[in-house]
Amino acid sequence: MDTQNLSPDAPLVVAADVRKHFGSLEVLKGINVKVPKGEVLCIIGPSGSGKSTFLRCINQLERIDGGAIWLGGELVGFRREGDNLYELDDAQIARQRRSIGMVFQRFNLFPHLTVTENIIEGPVQVLKENRNEAKERAHALLDRVGLIDKRDAYPAHLSGGQQQRVAIARALAMRPQLLLFDEPTSALDPELVGEVLNVMRDLAQTGMTMIVVTHELGFAREVSHRTAFMDQGQLVEIGDSRSVLASPQQARTREFISAVHK
């Protein structure tokens, strides 16, 4: 694959036959998907279907056992020479991860740092940005997620919804090409889900490429361009969000969607 002459409309993320197993358990049985730049893709499916694992493979929190993933035309986690794939070293993997932001189910803010310090940690330590400039950008991001008044608070002082919005700002501070969301609202009290989804909706409108693992079918329908349904390590169905959610083609998808709506 030639990484240099990537056409502008080439997909940002390409997964080809991605496989992953934990011991004898096959978690991903060959996932194929292409995500164009600017697309919001929601992945839905029952727990244990492998959707979070797939997300974690994209930014190498899990190492894939087969297949390949490309981000912006660059092979993720490996260097190809002829027919050999060489594993990248720690520093190279770290470099690849910089352009992929991730938002976790349990926020994972750094509890020993204030909100602002959480956001500038990556830019200052990893991207070697000037501290004051990073701070200014952090405050602009906090303004965007509606938390500028919490800039000096510690995460423990924030509600779940506020922590998740800070986590989104932290991911954005790295100026990522791609944002991954791993069930971003599943750990939230019901009344806090909306504020996080609103921030994500705004982000989607700015043209950010997003892959969102979620149980929020409403969000999938209204915000995401395409929705994929995963079950038992396979990508069962993928297509335009409205049609997948309103009139799924596969029986398993239908069952899942009707079970969620009950």
Place this chain on the structure above:
Amino acid sequence: MTDTVYQVSHLTLVPRRHYGRMIAAALVVAALAAIVHAFAVGQIEWSYVGEFLTVPAIMSGLVNTIVMAILAMVLGIVLGIVFAIMRLSENPVLSTTALGYVWFFRAIPALLQLLIWFNLALVFPTIGIPGLFSVNTVEVMTPFVAALLGLGIQQGAFTAEVVRAGLLSVDRGQYEAAQTIGMTRLQMLRRIIMPQAMRVIVPPVGNEFIGMVKLTSLASVIQYAEILHSAQNIYYANSRVIELLIVAAIWYLVVVTILSLIQGRIEKYFSKGVAATGNAK
């Protein structure tokens, strides 16, 4: 049933009497009084205690004790961090080596280790790198060096376990969040994991530092001039054994008290962001 039964405003609450506790307290007071009385009338020349408390030999012994405790602890912490990280390595050679280090140096009594280091010349008359340099072991292995190595290396074995527990106490999500913003392993440990692990590591390490202050007294056996050794040298000359041992005891009390106060401050510093939550109060 009339309403008068439920009128409670005129009732008096009589607290329970804890007779057992009262008797225990009386016995403790009596015992303490007996101990104080015994020391007051015992054959201790308290004037000697006051006289020798601040003589130069004792003062330099005190300085040597503090210097040795700090240096041995620094060596112990550095070794502890290195071996804790090795222990958690995925490479079996590294993790097994770390396991062996902890097993070996934790099992052998500190006094015995000091004696072995001090007598190393019996095993290796010279040490060095063949062809590059070589020195006589006796000249290198002074009481200071032997005490530092003996105390520091065995401390490292204990600290490695404390550091490992600290590293394991940090949530997996913190490792992942640090990786996700593109940190290398070293950056992650230094910026994200260690500061949080410190909250778990500091209290036991502070405790062990206090233990180390007292452990340095073992170095008196290999002629290192710490405070107990100084006190002994004086009582060999003037036979005021108990008085000089009391002098040493007083200084240990002073140093350990100061350290306990400092430890409290440091613990407070590393609980940043946590002390604020409800469950920490």
